[in-house]
Amino acid sequence: MKYAFSTLGLPGAPLARSAALAAAHGFHGLEVRAHPEEPLHPGSTAAERAAARRTLASAGVAVLGVAGYTRVAAAGADEPVLAELRALVRLAADLEAPCVRVFPGGAGLPAAAADAHAVRRLSAGAAFAGRHGVRILLETHDSHRTGAAVARVLDRVAHPAAGALWDVLHTWLGGEPPVASRHALAPHLGYVQVKDVPSARELTPVGLGAGVLPLAEAVAAAPQDGWLCWEYEKRWYPAAAELPGGLARGRAYLERLVATVR
Numbered sequence: 073m074k075y076a077f078s079t080l081g082l083p084g085a086p087l088a089r090s091a092a093l094a095a096a097h098g099f100h101g102l103e104v105r106a107h108p109e110e111p112l113h114p115g116s117t118a119a120e121r122a123a124a125r126r127t128l129a130s131a132g133v134a135v136l137g138v139a140g141y142t143r144v145a146a147a148g149a150d151e152p153v154l155a156e157l158r159a160l161v162r163l164a165a166d167l168e169a170p171c172v173r174v175f176p177g178g179a180g181l182p183a184a185a186a187d188a189h190a191v192r193r194l195s196a197g198a199a200f201a202g203r204h205g206v207r208i209l210l211e212t213h214d215s216h217r218t219g220a221a222v223a224r225v226l227d228r229v230a231h232p233a234a235g236a237l238w239d240v241l242h243t244w245l246g247g248e249p250p251v252a253s254r255h256a257l258a259p260h261l262g263y264v265q266v267k268d269v270p271s272a273r274e275l276t277p278v279g280l281g282a283g284v285l286p287l288a289e290a291v292a293a294a295p296q297d298g299w300l301c302w303e304y305e306k307r308w309y310p311a312a313a314e315l316p317g318g319l320a321r322g323r324a325y326l327e328r329l330v331a332t333v334r
Contacts, residue, residue, distance in 0.1 A: 073330045074299045075323060076101035076136040078265075079110065081277075081304035081315035087111050087124055091131035097319040101136035102128075103173070103265075103301045106163060114140075114159035121166040128167075135169035136263065136299055137209065137237075143177020144197070145190040145215055145225075157197035157208065164206045171207040171262050173237050176222075178215035186215050191228045202233035209237040209262040212253070217242040219256035226260040236260040239303070240290040241267050241275075250286055254293035263299035266290065266326070276309045280322045291329040300326055 077099055079090050087104075094102055106113045112124055128135060140160040142153060160172040178186025194208060201208050216222050222236050236257045243253040254261075268283030269275045280287060280302060294300060302322055304315045 073294075073296060073326075074100040075326055076103055076299055076301040077315070077319070077322075078103040078139060078301060078303040079105045080139070081302075081306045083307040084109055085111075088127050088131075091128055091133045093316055093319060094133045095131045098323045099133070099319070101134040101299065101301075103137050103139050103303070104135050104167070104169070105307075106138045106140045106160060106172075109307075112138075112163070112167070114156075114163050116163065118166075121163070124167060135164075135167045136301055137171045137173055138164040138167065138169050139173040142174040144174050144193045144210065145176040145178030145181070145186040147178075147181055147189070150189075150193055150196075153193050154196055157193070158200055161197070161201045161204050161206045161208070165204040169206070171209050171235070172201070173209050173211055175211055175213050176216035176225075181215070187225055187228070190216070190225045194225065194229045194234045195231060198229060198231035198234040202231070207233050207235050207262055209235045211237040211265070212239045212242045212246075212257075214242075218246040218248040219243055219253035220248065221246075223256040223260060234260075235262040237262055237265060238290075238294075239265040239267075240285055240287065241269065244285055245272060250289040250293045253290075261295065261298070263301055264290065264294045265301050265303045267303050267305070275305075277304045277306065277312050279313075279318045280325045288329055288332070291326070292333040296330070296334065300330075302326070
């Protein structure tokens with residue numbers, strides 16, 4: 073098992089700081105939030121991307137994925153969505169990252185319409201991503217928060233460059249047990265995103281193991297040769313504790329969970 077954390081937990085931090093923290097605490101990679109608030113995003117220059125590769129190589133840390141905000145199931149024209157996808161894929165390729173994260177974003181639409189948007193756009197995006205050696209991962213989130221809902225889309229796309237990102241919070245909020253999520257996503261799974269919260273009504277992030285999410289069951293269901301990525305949503309909850317203080321405990325907690333299922 074390999075371990076990563078998301079830079080969402082270090083809002084606006086220089087990449088060198090994120091990479092140094094990862095290396096110092098035994099994390100093999102970073103999930104890089106691709107947003108204009110952050111050091112790296114689709115508008116970053118070639119020089120900035122090259123500098124980022126050097127920074128990561130120096131720290132011995134990989135980019136697990138580029139976390140974008142494209143909403144592939146949303147209403148509207150296809151071309152703006154596809155343009156966002158292409159820009160994310162190019163960024164991932166330049167950072168030597170194997171995948172990009174996208175959201176469904178089909179809230180308010182009939183399920184059939186949201187599915188059709190996502191299938192059409194992911195099919196086109198996957199063809200482009202495949203040529204760049206990148207996978208587009210649809211996260212279990214918002215309108216498609218369960219593994220079953222995401223698999224319903226990906227089964228129709230049926231392209232190796234389109235896959236799933238399993239966010240254990242959202243499948244839990246959707247009432248789907250971890251074993252069911254893994255079963256649904258097994259043919260498509262890219263990696264697993266872990267986190268913890270106090271309750272279904274209080275989503276302020278807490279340290280791994282300090283909340284109510286079924287992390288032991290999720291880790292037991294995760295591929296044992298894959299990645300676990302800790303997404304600590306500090307950006308959305310500024311009053312939450314600072315991530316660096318919890319990295320050592322979080323890494324040790326994940327390692328204990330993995331050891332129990334081997």
